[in-house]
Amino acid sequence: MIPLVDVKAQYAPLIPELKERFSDVLESGRFIFGPEVEAFEREAAAYLGVPHAIGVANGTDALVLSLEAMGIGRGDEVICPSFTFFATAEAIARVGATPVFADIDPVTLNLDPDDVAARITERTRAIMPVHLFGRPAPLAELAALGLPLLEDAAQAFGADGIATTGVCSTFSFFPTKNLFALGDGGLVASTDDEVADTVRRLRFHGSRDKKTFELVGANSRLDAIQAAALRVFLPHLAGWNQSRREGAARYAALGLGEVVELPLDEPGHVYHMFVVRTPERDRLAAALGEAGVSCAAYYSTPVHLQPAMRSLGWEPGSLPETERAAAENLALPLWGGITEEVQERVVAAVTASGSVPVV
Ligand SMILES: Cc1ncc(COP(=O)(O)O)c(C=O)c1O
Numbered sequence: 001m002i003p004l005v006d007v008k009a010q011y012a013p014l015i016p017e018l019k020e021r022f023s024d025v026l027e028s029g030r031f032i033f034g035p036e037v038e039a040f041e042r043e044a045a046a047y048l049g050v051p052h053a054i055g056v057a058n059g060t061d062a063l064v065l066s067l068e069a070m071g072i073g074r075g076d077e078v079i080c081p082s083f084t085f086f087a088t089a090e091a092i093a094r095v096g097a098t099p100v101f102a103d104i105d106p107v108t109l110n111l112d113p114d115d116v117a118a119r120i121t122e123r124t125r126a127i128m129p130v131h132l133f134g135r136p137a138p139l140a141e142l143a144a145l146g147l148p149l150l151e152d153a154a155q156a157f158g159a160d161g162i163a164t165t166g167v168c169s170t171f172s173f174f175p176t177k178n179l180f181a182l183g184d185g186g187l188v189a190s191t192d193d194e195v196a197d198t199v200r201r202l203r204f205h206g207s208r209d210k211k212t213f214e215l216v217g218a219n220s221r222l223d224a225i226q227a228a229a230l231r232v233f234l235p236h237l238a239g240w241n242q243s244r245r246e247g248a249a250r251y252a253a254l255g256l257g258e259v260v261e262l263p264l265d266e267p268g269h270v271y272h273m274f275v276v277r278t279p280e281r282d283r284l285a286a287a288l289g290e291a292g293v294s295c296a297a298y299y300s301t302p303v304h305l306q307p308a309m310r311s312l313g314w315e316p317g318s319l320p321e322t323e324r325a326a327a328e329n330l331a332l333p334l335w336g337g338i339t340e341e342v343q344e345r346v347v348a349a350v351t352a353s354g355s356v357p358v359v
Helices: 007-028 034-048 059-069 087-094 113-118 139-143 193-202 224-253 281-290 307-312 320-328 340-353
Strands: 052-056 077-081 098-102 124-127 150-152 168-172 186-190 274-277 329-332
Touching: 007 034, 007 224, 034 052, 034 186, 034 224, 052 059, 052 193, 059 087, 059 150, 059 168, 059 186, 059 193, 077 087, 087 098, 087 307, 098 113, 098 307, 113 139, 186 193, 224 274, 224 340, 281 329, 281 340, 320 329
Parallel strands: 077 098, 077 124, 150 168
Antiparallel strands: 052 186, 168 186, 274 329
């Protein structure tokens, strides 16, 4: 079976180096915070071009802590996409605020700034764009709407032009992400000194010194072992992202676009997922499964129609482009280092299914 993403193929050549770094952590006896985490935070901040990077336990906590540090809570509204992973809107609800869903641009699958503008009210406190599937959201257009941005960059470490516009930008290091840990991990990048300081306190029970607790926070830390792995991987990220971009170009060169609609390429896109569209998605998915090619719909039920969001009152049909994308998208195998031979087999299986592109 061809996997959707082969994480092990990416890290296998680095296992000797990982073992050495883990051995250093074992020798140090420091597993929580400490020099590995601090060094990773410095390296991540430099990579992203931001003044602050704060390691946390996962990408969901990164969103919750950022919202709290930005002072967002009960009675506030935050505009976000519905065509995203559930955690984007869940984080808004977790801090007591209301997620207000805006529709997406059907070509980029990212937030449509015009639809966002139409949903701004006097209660709107922030806009939360998602750099979906590794494609940068239209940050300049969204920033021009005059509200603070919180970038959900869980899927886009290394994408061009991200993380320097938002007050905070959040990352997930779930093992399938472009930059990944060997377990859970996350990061808040921030352009704002005060907000960053608050995130730093919130991730450790609202305390700077473990003695005085100034805020009600959380226990949300990045482990030294994960930071050590992330430090091994970070120097390889640009190469992995380049390989993903080459894989996407190769799918086009192999003629995949004659059978399904391909994602529009852009220089900054880092292809966390390679997501195609076809009105016959379910038939294609079944045919690929039989042909031994993994694929997955991201996301087949948009967030506004999930049971947990029912109390917000969104009806089917309220976000047409989001709902159409949810019915037509299909992620095909792609990872840093994917081979031409694997991609040829994927294209052959898609072609054999007889799917037709979206018109
Ligand atoms: C867009 C988006 N936001 C948030 C998250 C949450 O990250 P985590 O799983 O690390 O909590 C993810 C990934 O899972 C994601 O894809």
